[in-house]
Structures are given as C-alpha cells and as structure tokens.
Amino acid sequence: MRPTAKIWWHSSRPHSLGEIVADAVVHGVGLVVALVAGAVLLTLALVKSAPVGLAALFVYVLSLVILLSVSMTFNLLPRNGLKQIFARLDQAAIFLLIAGTYTPFLALIWDTPIGVGLTAFVWGAALVGIALKLIVPQHFGRVALLLYLAIGWSGIFVFHSLAAALPASALWLMVAGGLTYSFGIIFHLWEKMKYHKAVWHVFVVCGAMLHLVAIFNAMGFLRW
Numbered sequence: 001m002r003p004t005a006k007i008w009w010h011s012s013r014p015h016s017l018g019e020i021v022a023d024a025v026v027h028g029v030g031l032v033v034a035l036v037a038g039a040v041l042l043t044l045a046l047v048k049s050a051p052v053g054l055a056a057l058f059v060y061v062l063s064l065v066i067l068l069s070v071s072m073t074f075n076l077l078p079r080n081g082l083k084q085i086f087a088r089l090d091q092a093a094i095f096l097l098i099a100g101t102y103t104p105f106l107a108l109i110w111d112t113p114i115g116v117g118l119t120a121f122v123w124g125a126a127l128v129g130i131a132l133k134l135i136v137p138q139h140f141g142r143v144a145l146l147l148y149l150a151i152g153w154s155g156i157f158v159f160h161s162l163a164a165a166l167p168a169s170a171l172w173l174m175v176a177g178g179l180t181y182s183f184g185i186i187f188h189l190w191e192k193m194k195y196h197k198a199v200w201h202v203f204v205v206c207g208a209m210l211h212l213v214a215i216f217n218a219m220g221f222l223r224w
Contacts, residue, residue, distance in 0.1 A: 063100025
C-alpha cells in the first residue's frame with residue numbers, strides 16, 4: 001500500500017477519530033469562551049470606552065471568533081475541495097488574529113508616532129501574509145511561519161511605550177500569551193506525535209485566553 005502523499009493543506013498522517021474529537025472539543029471550548037467573554041468585553045466597552053477603544057475591541061473579538069470558527073471547521077472537514085478552501089482561510093486567519101490581538105493594546109498609544117508606526121507595520125505585514133495564504137498558500141510556508149513570529153513579537157521594539165501605557169499585569173500576560181503560542185508551534189510541527197493537533201490547539205486556546213485576560217486588564221475592566 002502506497003503511503004499517503006503529503007499536500008500543503010493536509011497532514012501526511014491520517015488522524016484517528018479520537019484525535020479529531022479531541023481537537024473539536026478544544027476548539028469548541030475555546031469558541032464558547034471567546035463568544036461569552038467577547039460579548040462581556042464589548043458590552044463593557046460600549047458603556048465605558050471611547051469610540052476608538054470600542055472599535056479596537058470589536059476588531060479583536062471578531063478576529064478571535066473568526067480564527068476559532070474557521071480552524072474548527074477546517075479540522076473537522078473530510079479531505080475534499082471544501083477543506084482546501086478552509087485551509088487557505090485557516091492559515092490567513094492566523095495573521096488576522098495576530099493583528100487583531102495587537103489592536104486594543106495599540107489603541108492605547110494610537111496617538112503617538114510609535115503607536116502609529118507599529119500599527120502600520122502589524123496590519124501591513126498581516127495583510128501581506130493574508131494575501132499570500134489566500135493566493136499562493138502552497139508556497140512560502142517557512143516565510144509565513146517567520147512572519148507570524150515577527151509580527152507577534154514586534155511589540156518588543158516598543159516595549160517601553162507599551163509598559164508606560166499598560167498595567168504591569170497586562171504587559172506580562174501579553175508576554176505569557178506570546179510565549180504560549182510560540183512554544184505550541186513545536187507540537188504543530190510534530191506531526192508524528194499522536195494528538196499533536198489537539199495539543200497544538202490547546203496552546204493556541206491558552207495563549208488566546210491569556211491575551212483575552214490581558215485585554216480586560218488593559219482596558220480597566222479587570223484589575224488586581
């Protein structure tokens with residue numbers, strides 16, 4: 001029997017029913033938390049935040065829900081043409097979430113040159129990444145991975161400005177979320193490991209939740 005050929009949008013190893021179910025559960029939990037917490041976040045913002053803050057939070061919540069919804073759909077679909085379409089959307093949505101997650105934090109320094117510059121870089125690079133993944137997803141895989149990391153960690157270059165604008169707890173939650181995402185990439189690439197997708201997505205959901213709490217904290221809705 002010939003081994004299954006590896007294609008850009010599908011793992012070379014077939015996944016068991018248990019792996020698929022575990023992955024779906026991880027996505028489902030993350031999506032429910034995102035919807036509930038996102039609704040609370042936007043309700044609080046509607047009452048307490050300026051229009052800029054509300055708009056930034058809307059972009060963030062929308063990007064988080066899109067990423068989790070698209071990723072769950074992609075991973076549940078059988079290998080067919082529709083799955084290939086969702087593979088493009090899934091990989092593009094990662095860029096959307098990275099930029100969307102930065103947006104509420106950058107809204108706090110949007111009226112400074114550093115804030116404007118980082119916002120332009122984050123969204124500019126994310127749009128380039130989205131275009132690559134939608135148009136030529138089978139190419140530039142390593143470039144895209146480096147671009148994910150470069151955008152995600154670009155905040156290091158304006159660390160002092162963010163530190164001045166954010167509570168220390170929010171800042172370190174941001175860093176913890178970034179480290180969680182980055183460490184999880186090991187399991188994303190470790191395709192031979194059983195349940196590697198579910199484990200990778202546990203890291204994704206945990207990283208997203210750390211950033212969610214950081215945003216609640218940064219916006220003044222949750223302090224300790």
